[in-house]
Amino acid sequence: MNDNHCLKTEYIKENCKDYVLTMLERIKKFSMETYTHSIDVANKTLVLGKKLKLNKQDLIKLYTAGLMHDVGKLDLDINLLEKPKCTPEDLAKIRMGHIEGTKKYLEGIVDDDICKIAYHHHEKLNGTGYPQGLKGEQITKLDRILQICDLISALSMQRSYRPKLESRTIDRILDNWVNVGELDKFYVNLAECTFINVDNEKIQ
Numbered sequence: 001m002n003d004n005h006c007l008k009t010e011y012i013k014e015n016c017k018d019y020v021l022t023m024l025e026r027i028k029k030f031s032m033e034t035y036t037h038s039i040d041v042a043n044k045t046l047v048l049g050k051k052l053k054l055n056k057q058d059l060i061k062l063y064t065a066g067l068m069h070d071v072g073k074l075d076l077d078i079n080l081l082e083k084p085k086c087t088p089e090d091l092a093k094i095r096m097g098h099i100e101g102t103k104k105y106l107e108g109i110v111d112d113d114i115c116k117i118a119y120h121h122h123e124k125l126n127g128t129g130y131p132q133g134l135k136g137e138q139i140t141k142l143d144r145i146l147q148i149c150d151l152i153s154a155l156s157m158q159r160s161y162r163p164k165l166e167s168r169t170i171d172r173i174l175d176n177w178v179n180v181g182e183l184d185k186f187y188v189n190l191a192e193c194t195f196i197n198v199d200n201e202k203i204q
């Protein structure tokens with residue numbers, strides 16, 4: 001397992017650490033792909049958060065939310081989740097099912113802030129995301145950091161339905177999402193320069 005997949009337990013919020021570790025074990029048994037992705041996302045949030053000089057409290061919120069953002073996938077059928085070719089109906093089930101599941105597993109158990117960051121990871125700046133269709137400033141800085149780390153991790157992974165994407169392709173996809181107003185250009189550029197070796201000029 002490479003460093004992207006090493007768990008940094010010191011950044012899991014203390015008052016829910018046992019719960020988070022238990023749920024993470026459940027995710028691991030359920031889907032190794034979701035487990036490695038969750039740790040990768042959490043670790044990426046730490047790297048960006050430290051670059052942005054966030055305080056320790058915010059890093060802990062981001063890291064814990066990163067580990068738990070897809071915990072709702074536990075409620076999905078694994079055959080659906082790992083299906084090589086999903087229909088639009090399958091995708092709708094996965095999308096809404098996992099995000100509501102994430103809320104169910106976190107609300108009232110982890111701090112509200114952490115629950116919200118995890119619950120917002122598929123929202124888009126222009127209001128086209130889900131589940132709430134939040135817009136602009138309703139999506140906080142910490143939400144935006146988790147969103148880009150989630151996307152860059154997902155795009156960088158080999159999936160059951162496609163091979164690992166090249167950096168240039170990931171760069172193009174993310175830039176397109178910026179251009180249509182879904183993602184924050186600043187955080188996208190920072191993440192691209194940090195994780196997929198695109199030109200450093202992008203954050204100057």
Ligand SMILES: [Fe+2]
Nearest residue numbers: 069070098121
């Ligand atoms: Fe997700």
Ligand SMILES: [Fe+2]
Nearest residue numbers: 037069070150
């Ligand atoms: Fe994810």
